[in-house]
Amino acid sequence: MAATWMGASALTLAVTKTLPVPTRFGVLTSLLCTGFAAYRSIQAWRRSQDKTRIRLTEKQFIEVPELLKIARRASLQDAVWLGSGFHWTDIEAGRMHALIGRGVAAQMGKEILHKDGAYWLHGLAKEEDAYADLSNLVGHTLIVGTTRVGKTRLFDLLIAQAICRGEPVIIIDPKGDHGLAHNARKVCEALGQSDRFIYFHPAHPEKSACIDPLRNWNRKTELASRIAALIPSETGADPFTAFGWKVLNDIVNGLIATGVRPNMVQLRRYIEGGPEDLLLKALRLHFKHKVQDWESRVSSFVKQYKGNQLLAYITFYKEIVIHDAQNVDLDGLISTYEHNRDHFQKMVASLIPILSMLTSDPLTDLLSPDFGAGHERVVTDMARAIRADKVLYVGLDSLADATVGSAIGSVLLADLAAVAGDRYNYGIDTIKPVNLFIDEAAEVINQPTIQLMNKGGGALFRVTIATQTFADFASRLGDENKARQVLANTNNKIALRILDAETQQYIADGIPKIKARTLMIRYGHNVDSNIHDAYSASYQEQAAEEEADLIPPAILSELPPLHFFARLSGGKTIKGRLPILKW
16 A cells, blocks of 8 residues: 555646646645655555564573663562563453454464464563562462463562562472572572572482471471371361371470480481480489489389389379479370370371481481581571572472472472461561572472461561462362362462363453454345346445453463463553573
């Protein structure tokens, strides 16, 4: 069309020159045609740009120096960068529905149907840098997508920016993705802060730091709760869980009473082998501090039991000491010791395997380290790592041993929940938020993690979890209601390609509907054979508005790798694509 108008402009000038036409009229007409040509050229250029965007399929790459510049710029705006994209509104959704209604291949050609997904979705508007407000992240974030579509690459972007902001970062990675650990380490090195990075991986004990999940507590009962949370249970209040908690609590109290710092090796020792030695030490110390001349007074009881010191001490405590110097912690430990041994073994049958998993080599040293001087490995705990703004990467090696990997992740998350509780109850010693990233979260999610997400905002925790399907959480927790509780605690949803229909529907259900315009075209004709030349035809166009999804569930299965829809807590929806971090 632009060429036609330019031709008309040239023809007008030629006619003006050869025929007796007023020059002014010819020039004005030519300029008018040229203006229309320019207008049509701009329209054609924009349409060409739209078609180019729709056919854009190449991947984006970004180098660390450039990412750090973007991260600093985003931080100044109290924002986080999500890659390239645009605000997805009813305008873009209307274009999408119109294209789908008319047939994408019919409108754009079969070549637009790329084997990797619907790239044309990203061409429905002009892309620019896509940002989310940092304040949105306190509401926690769910990233969902099938395998190999970009969840880990999104983690790379978010983790790099959190590191750049100088905030503590905890990464729980069941797969033990080498790229995720490598990129986090390299970002620290690029900032000149290589000492911030801490690496934990049971498959590489020689390179791994040691983490004590029982190091942090304010009340002794917290330690028992932390381990008991790992006992398989439908309700968390069944007799086996309750009994396991009591035994753990009694052993913890005994260890603290004897001046020994509780760790999982000690717990396993006294639960598997019996608390006799621990109880004997605890009774001696109690008598020493509370009973005058106890050694001479207890000697008659020792003779009565023919040298069996433990039975003698227990009797001495119950008959003499308890009246003036009762100790409820000792009462509990004595109760555990006196419990029928066969029944005891049955009741802790689900607890002992957990302790065995968490104390088998090389986890003996990795999860129950010696904090004394001269330790060759880095020794830390969650509270210490957070206070020092560390970047703690925890690989669980779940591909090699899913059961042990799940137990490690669960106990560390329980410890982290306790740290969040301390920050909430006793004040936050730093204004910096804590960024927790959990990949394949369904493999390690437990009740303490749910509580962390539910109440962690007040302790300035930002939790980002990634999963493949909604059903993964239901399978792990054994209850769809608990799975929905996890999802309900995430105010931001980022959806990459999703193949599971239930998960697609969950994402779409949380987004308001729109009014999409549709155009119905009808053709008709009629021929009356009784009347010569009696022929009639009709043509109708009918425009209507129908309720439609802003993001149809089925379209989520067609997203190309690294492409996503983000629904943020403020109601903003983004269509974006992720770059790949390049070194």
